[in-house]
Amino acid sequence: MATKKVALACSVCGSRNYTITANPSRTKRLEVNKFCKHCGQYTLHQETK
Incomplete structure (x- = not known):
């Protein structure tokens, strides 16, 4: 089973760098x-x- 990935987007330019x-237990978005x-x-x- 593959692990699910999410991207981290820059709040200034919007590019997805990381x-x-x-983590399904995380309720809020990571900043x-x-x-x-x-x-x-x-x-x-x-x-x-």
Whole structure:
């Protein structure tokens, strides 16, 4: 059985830079400060569905 993946999208430019494994016990969307290679700075990345 394959693991389900979700993407982390930059809140500034909207590019989906990172993928993580989905956690069904997480009720809210994950928000993490990550480096966006398109913006060139650390921005807030949010989990997409």
